[in-house]
Every structure is written in structure tokens, then in C-alpha cells.
Amino acid sequence: MSTQDAVGALEQLGLSNYEARVFVALQRLGSGTAETISEVSEVPRSQVYGAADDLAERGLVEVTESSPKTYRPVSLAAAREQLSARIERERERAFENLDALQDEAATDRRERGVSTVRGRTPIDERIAGLLETAQDTAVFVAPEATSLTTEIADTLTEQASGGVSVTLVTAEPKLDERFADDPLDVIVMGEDNPADFAGRALLVDGATILLAVATDDGSVEEEALWTAESSIGRILAQFMQSGMESGRQRQSGDAPP
Template sequence: MSGDRNEAVEAFEQLGLTSYEAKVFIALHRLGAGTARDVAEITDVPRSQVYSVAESLEDRGLLEVQQSNPIRYRPVSVDEARDTLRTQFERERDRAFEYVETVKNEPTGEETQEDIWTVRGRDRVDDRTADILSQAEDRIVFGTRLPELVTDSVERAIAERAAAGVAVLVVSRTEAVHDRFADIENVVVERPPPHRSDDERSGRIAIVDDDSILLSVIGDGSETAFWSSGSLFATVLIQLIEASDEVQVG
């Protein structure tokens, strides 16, 4: 039974009562009514604490006080207590979420946060790359030096968008990458500028339209990428990359 009682106390705590409040409330239901001494004798709540705890429970509408000598306490019915706690819980819930609603779109000053995301792991990066590519409406630039990063999902996304009239440029110095796109109609495959040198940590780059970009690096056998879509950051970074010919990497 002690286990059940402890679980009940924990449940009342989740509803907003303190441990002592829960124990006194349960004890009074066990007693039917009683004094502070009565409660202290069947709980681990010190008698000196029962008075303040009972006062708090009275304020919550969970017990009644009989002005006798000594003072006696009687809990409200289980149904009344359930309704009272439900009302209090819902009121506090509404108050909390009303505040969240007021601040979630509230300006925090002159600074704004762009949507720049990080994704780790080859499979997750691959899923994000394919997803970004599939959103292309006007153009795609895709580059990589590693044939294994041209996965079926990436190739399929590029082929589907090319078939839909999207201009596609694939950049790589690796013959195996060229071969993956050689038979796909409307896909242009180019090599990077000759002054470029291989970077052993570069992964892949995907630029979609003028406002979506993904860049990945390889480290310790794992791939990590950051990406941004529909943001000012993405637009400016794409412009910088294209202005410096960095888009032609692979």
C-alpha cells in the first residue's frame, strides 16, 4: 500500500500540490476528519507543519476547518476535489499558454535570427539534400568530389526536376560522378576550374534557385551539413559563392 500511496502523492504533485499537501489531504480522507495531531500520527508531516499545510489546502478549496479546540479539519469530497483541481489546472494551463502566445512572435529588438540549420549523419544529410533539390523551381547547382554522395535519392531528385524544366548544373572533377548524370537529359555536367585543388573534407554543395543552400563536410567518416532555405542568409551566401567561383567545387 505504501507504494500506491507514494504514487498518489506523486500524482498530486503533478497537479500542483506539494508533497506535504498531498499527504495531509490523503490522510484526512483516511481519517474522515481530524486534528493536526491525528494527521501527524499517520503521516511523516510534522505536527507543526500540518497547520500551515492545512491552511494552504483550505485556500485551494480542498478542506474545511472546524473552529474547535483543538482545530479539526475535514476534506472536501473526492468529486469536489477532482473538479477543483481540474479547474485550477486548466486555469494555470491557459494562463501559461496565453503568455507563450503573446511572446512567440514578439520582436526581441533589432536583431533577427535567420533559419540556419545543422544536420549530422550521412543518411540525414542525404535526405535533406534530396528534399532541398526536389523544391527547385528554376535552377539547381550540385557539386561533389565523392561518387558515394550521389545517392539514388539525390540522382532521382535531380532527374525529376530536370525533366520538369529546371536548369541543372552538376560540377565535379570525378569521372564516376560525371557518369551518374551522363544519360540524364537537361543536366549539364562540368569540371571545376583547374586552379582548384581537392579538399579532403569537402562533401557536397546544393544550391536551389536563389534562396536555398546546403554545404557539407566530411570528418571522421561522418558527414555534417548546414543548410538554409528561403532566408536572407542563404541568398547572400549563394551570391558570395558564385561571385568567387566557389560554386564550382567537386
């Protein structure tokens, strides 16, 4: 690897250009003063002091307080550990900030009312994510076995095991067998039920709802809308709860004539 490649790689790890050039020069020198480092690195001597002191603060360089000052790099193993730890801290900080921004965005979405999602995979992820927020109840309408991904199925089971009242509504009898040993309620809509499934649906805590339908324009396989804590969400939730109750009565044979 050339000096330029080494400098570029260190920049990717978070060092400034001057810091990277000074650190690479010290690898060649073993130790040196600002003057000798400047000669090897081609960093102006006035800038070497700042770069070397910054490297020292990062734990990558040792400083000997002599006249003039001399600088010595820490071992490559120690440098690797320091840079890896820094990257991990920055990664955590970045995702903590993204988490906060996502929470703010979720609040904004609730205020706006309805959000749309396009594409099967993003919708699968949204369904699983909304299921994870359930505190009391969750109803998922899965017309077919293929309506459930492994993640969705696992989340349904985990939430039911955690005390959430979970109901799965389907036209696929095999799903009743699949969840026979799990603490969730499965409603299988029979052939005598006049209700047709338009697509997948999710209701969480009576206030969050997602409706997904297959598309026929070929651009995406599925598209959905979802809303939380909004007037339209509560209205749609009432329709969904009414339909589910009708299905439950038909399943038990208690439906009115």
C-alpha cells in the first residue's frame, strides 16, 4: 500500500488529512520532532504541532516534553483499538440521533394523519414494527399463509406470550394449525362467510391501523396506508373491529339468522 493509500484509509477512519499524514510519517520515522515530521509528511511545520497534539488526544501518539518536543506513535495494535473504539462511539451516537429523529418523524406522521408505504418488504417491516408497539391488543388480517413473514409471525407470538391480546384473522386453515401451540387467537373465515379479503390489515390498540392491497400496475407488488392516533384511524378501526366480531360469531355459530 502506498503512503497516499494509507493516508486515505486513515481519513476514512475519521482522521483529518494532516493527522493522517503525520501519523503515517511517524510510522516511517519511529519518532520525530515537528521539523522532521514536516519533512517526511510534507505538512507545514506550523500545522504539525496541532495535528500531532490532536493525535495525542486521540491516544494515537505519545508526546515527549523536550526541547524541541518529540512525538512517537503508539503501537499499531493500540492504534487499531483506539480507532475501532472511536468508530463504535460514533456509530452509536449516529444511530441514537437517528432514533430520536425517527421518533420525531413518527410524531409528525401522527399529526399529519395518514402515511403511505410502497413495496412488499417495506410493508412487511412496517407491520412487524407496528406490532412491536402493541400494549393491549393487536389484530392482523392475513388472507393467506404467504401474508406472514417469519418476522411477523414471530412478533405475533412474542406479543401474545408477553400478555398482548393477539388475534389472527385468515382464510387459510393451515395457519390455525401453525399457531395451535401459541397463545394467540386464530379466526379462520369459512366459505359461508360473505366477507372477501381485499388485502392484509393490522389493528393495534384500537388506534393504529394499516391497510395493504396488491397493486396491478406492475411498479410495486403491494402498497399500504397506515395511521396512528388520528380520527380516520379510529374510524377505520371501528369498521375492522366490527368485521372481526362478525367473523368470530360466524366461526362460533352464534351469528344472528
